[in-house]
Amino acid sequence: MNARRTAAMLGLELYALMLACAQHVLIGLRSEEAMHLLGIFSAHPPLARFLLSLFDGWAYQEIFWRIVFATLLVQAVWLVLDLSRDLARSVRISVAVTWLFSVPVVLQAGTVTMTSLTAVQGLLFVWLLLSGRDVARYAWGIGLLWMASLFTAYQALLFAPVVWGALRSQDPAATPAQRRMRLGIWLVPMLLLGLFALTHPLALMDMVSQVTGRMDLLADRSRDAGRILLLGGSGILSVTGIIGLLLARRWVLLQSFLLIFAYIVVLGTDGDALLLLPLLIAGLSTLAHSWRWVAIATAVLVFVGSPVWCRSFFSSLPARRMDPASVLGVIGATDRSGVLLIAGPFGYEWQYASELPVRRYAARRLSEAAAVVCLQPCEEMERQERWERITKDPVEVWRPLR
């Protein structure tokens, strides 16, 4: 590896570190992130959350994985560079800049979410499809990678058309037996994922109810989806990327794009905009083969526009959410054999901050409680003689009288 490339990697790593620290300092731990760090049974398959939870209890678990996730997303730019390797240097750098400074990467790099991992895996599959290399020899390896992706997050299914394209594309002279083999490589991991879903009925029920619950809101969801589409491409890339996908006539890319868009309409959040980015980048790379200036203009507009979008995002955030760790810190030494009761709606970040098991508050459970946190007023606690309130604002924290 030459010195220039090494310097570039180090520079990218500094950028990743900066993005990870920004998430840690400016946003803090989200509920979804806490869920993954604790290895909580969730809607997602177990591969990534098992790895994340290996460091449960380590004081630096959160920042460590933020840095890892940011590194994966930022260093993935080498795949983007390879996609445009037959283009002029200025165009290659433009496409890379577009990836690195796009709004989804700036806002999502350093978040401990399955969306970040799926986006990197999706980019890898897009690269396998478009790289022009003979990947047919590695069909079984691609199958293993496909299985790992599916067992990281269900969202990997959205890239199924791209994976199928990658398995078929490099060997037009394949025999019927080879075609059946590749179909098996593509289908078997998805069937295993289906089996896994059936072994977690509570998570499955939750997913089904989320989908059916949102079908009534399709009109509103469609408007949101349009906004998320713009967010995914930082505006200009959404246009140039889609034009490039249409011109490329790689139908598997368009199929994945439509699947992701449909997913965003039904279930998506702003964070899912990142899933569109690998496909939009592929479209831009294709367009750049015909019109170099488009890639350069896109990069400039993304680079200039990204701070504006991000600033708008940060200014729309509520004041830093109350920090569960600081709230729970006032409890001090407690009877460590008890549980923490929480009243009101709360996210997994409270479980992450607590050294005690957490249960929903009810007055009948006070005998087993070491402390009570009321995120909404607990009028019953006022009548409890053996309990003292430690804090009132912004939340009530109660502990037994000593």
Next chain:
Amino acid sequence: MQQWLFWIVVLVVLAVLLPRLWALRLLYADADVRGKARAALERTMEDSGWLPSDVLVRSVTHDRMRVDVRPHHRGTDASSCLLLPFEQTKPIFCDSSR
């Protein structure tokens, strides 16, 4: 080599998932059992304050279900195996039922 590894992984995953699915088959095959299981779980979670994310359904029979309860928090999580009979309101620890 890749082909062998692929099929070994598939077999390992099947070996883990198929017994679990077999233990849960009544949940999908029998609407009556499904209704009773849901009611028992909701009743127990309401009584105990367990969070849904801390409960994992392991097996279902015609008269009871077995769940693992693992309250997640920082550090080592204690795990309990409990039986939820459909006709009773109190869960039973798996060990005490023997």
